[in-house]
Amino acid sequence: MFCYPVFFGANEMKIVSIKENHLFQKAYASGKRASGRLVAVYALQDRCANRERKRNPEKKFINRVGLTVSKKIGGAVVRSRVRRIFRTAYRALMPDLKTGYLLVLVARAPAAEAKSTEALRELRYLFKKLELLAAAPEAHNQQKEHQDQE
RNA sequence: CCGCUUUGCUGAACGGUCGCGCGAAAGGAUGCCGAAAGGUGCUUUCGUGAGGAAAGUCCGGGCUUCACAGGGCAAGGUAGCUGAUAACGUCAGCCGCGGGUAACCGCCGGGAAAGUGCAACAGAAAUAAACCGCCGCAAGGUAAGGAUGGAAAGGCGAGGUAAGAGCUCACCCACUCAUAUGGUAACAUAUGUUUGCUGUAAACCCUACCCGAAGCAACACCGUAUGGAGACAGUUUGCCCGACGCAUGUCUUCAGGUGGCACGGCGCAAGCCGGAGCCUGCCGGCGACGGCAGGCAAAGAUAGAUGACCGUUCACGACAGAACCCGGCUUAUAGGCAAAACGGUAAA
RNA sequence: GCCGGUGUGUCGGAAUGGCAGACGAGAUAGACUCAAAAUCUAUUAUCCGCAAGGGUGUGUGGGUUCAAGUCCCACCACCGGCA
Numbered sequence A: 001m002f003c004y005p006v007f008f009g010a011n012e013m014k015i016v017s018i019k020e021n022h023l024f025q026k027a028y029a030s031g032k033r034a035s036g037r038l039v040a041v042y043a044l045q046d047r048c049a050n051r052e053r054k055r056n057p058e059k060k061f062i063n064r065v066g067l068t069v070s071k072k073i074g075g076a077v078v079r080s081r082v083r084r085i086f087r088t089a090y091r092a093l094m095p096d097l098k099t100g101y102l103l104v105l106v107a108r109a110p111a112a113e114a115k116s117t118e119a120l121r122e123l124r125y126l127f128k129k130l131e132l133l134a135a136a137p138e139a140h141n142q143q144k145e146h147q148d149q150e
Numbered sequence B: 001c002c003g004c005u006u007u008g009c010u011g012a013a014c015g016g017u018c019g020c021g022c023g024a025a026a027g028g029a030u031g032c033c034g035a036a037a038g039g040u041g042c043u044u045u046c047g048u049g050a051g052g053a054a055a056g057u058c059c060g061g062g063c064u065u066c067a068c069a070g071g072g073c074a075a076g077g078u079a080g081c082u083g084a085u086a087a088c089g090u091c092a093g094c095c096g097c098g099g100g101u102a103a104c105c106g107c108c109g110g111g112a113a114a115g116u117g118c119a120a121c122a123g124a125a126a127u128a129a130a131c132c133g134c135c136g137c138a139a140g141g142u143a144a145g146g147a148u149g150g151a152a153a154g155g156c157g158a159g160g161u162a163a164g165a166g167c168u169c170a171c172c173c174a175c176u177c178a179u180a181u182g183g184u185a186a187c188a189u190a191u192g193u194u195u196g197c198u199g200u201a202a203a204c205c206c207u208a209c210c211c212g213a214a215g216c217a218a219c220a221c222c223g224u225a226u227g228g229a230g231a232c233a234g235u236u237u238g239c240c241c242g243a244c245g246c247a248u249g250u251c252u253u254c255a256g257g258u259g260g261c262a263c264g265g266c267g268c269a270a271g272c273c274g275g276a277g278c279c280u281g282c283c284g285g286c287g288a289c290g291g292c293a294g295g296c297a298a299a300g301a302u303a304g305a306u307g308a309c310c311g312u313u314c315a316c317g318a319c320a321g322a323a324c325c326c327g328g329c330u331u332a333u334a335g336g337c338a339a340a341a342c343g344g345u346a347a348a
Numbered sequence C: 001g002c003c004g005g006u007g008u009g010u011c012g013g014a015a016u017g018g019c020a021g022a023c024g025a026g027a028u029a030g031a032c033u034c035a036a037a038a039u040c041u042a043u044u045a046u047c048c049g050c051a052a053g054g055g056u057g058u059g060u061g062g063g064u065u066c067a068a069g070u071c072c073c074a075c076c077a078c079c080g081g082c083a
Helices: A005-006 A020-031 A047-056 A076-096 A110-111 A115-129 A139-148
Strands: A032-035 A039-046 A064-068 A100-107
Touching: A005 A076, A032 A115, A039 A115, A076 A100, A076 A110, A076 A115
Parallel strands: A064 A100
Antiparallel strands: A032 A039, A039 A100
């Protein structure tokens, strides 16, 4: 029954993205907010988590993520760069996160100049602030067990 | 060698680790939907994956839908000539004007002698002979002179006259028409001749030519399902003879659904990348370009794929990201390379 | 992606091609008042200058014109629409 952690390494997890505008609106309106210099994070308990869990192939809770980079930040090249940097930073942090949340990342103006290491550091700090980080690897495993029981 | 002008090309390279889109092949203790076929996912490997401007959306096409017998008007566009082209407001060559010692560069470059409008201020007067002045007894004549202005009824000299005036003459300038020569033509040169005319057409306009409209968020095809929920108010207002009903107002709630609107909406697939394509050679042409032959071809997403980190090298990396597809124009751009032409200096 | 619109003092908003900033709001100063409000008067784009005056100014850069906020071309910024 413990085949999943072996079968799916942390890096094989796909990012599930938010596409619908209403989910963004809900996150802005009622989500918990933490903002740094480069990025602001909105987090909301995902009430559709159960359904999403059923839908995805591995039958486990996931986070859905929306990444917003406005036109104010720069031209198309700059915006693409910012998006990629935050996507990789999120991917690196993903295994340590609690699941079943709706996350929206909003890039702020200084992000145009940011390096990827800075982005990673800030994102980790903000997730910690929102208490989204599963504290230790053991906890991470416990959560998985919990999921498997269900 | 230095300076300058023009044109063309290029737009860092290599390796490692992790990661993404698309395509192909293979795989399984294989998820979900399905009766099945299959669809959608997962894993591995291989291949492949932004620009010269992808940009601005300023022109021109293709393509799509709607409209359409034919013709005309209106509206809009273009504006030296000849050519190139699918087409163009683009490009090439030439003509004219202007600038530069030159190579070369710039020009919305038709018509003001068809008509209308406008020309502030200044000035006597602004397209026209009213005023001062000059001459004359007067009637009247006159456009020499009158501090302006962007522009003032060709210029200068002589004759002439009451005073004057292209009124006459010589020379010069501008311009119309005609003829001759050269050129396909724009036009150039020469001769003769008419006239002496303000500017403005990026004011109306005239002339010649071109033009149906909208755009992939256009649109085509296939199949399926549904009519947010609750509470209160209420026929006061609109539709209606009236009733039913619909629209309507207020509040709550939605992470049950939708998510811009909506008597219309949603899903899947297509449009979706082989095209007026690129490269090489030969031929024709001053050239834009055309013809023939051979070869090369894999971005194709749908919240939107090329990145991050490390190492090495160098010229130390600018502007910048495809979204139906082409041809141009315009704008942004660190540098690097090549060719041609001109000027200067030196040498021969 | 496509289509369309707008840029004028601090703000709103005028201006046949002819003295840029009418008009309104606001601000500042003065008068009135014990004080304030209201009212009245003046000033109010910017630079140089003691002053008289002069230069630059209609998003930016060119062009047409004697003359451009206005006409033409290119760019910049902002706003709106579409299924």
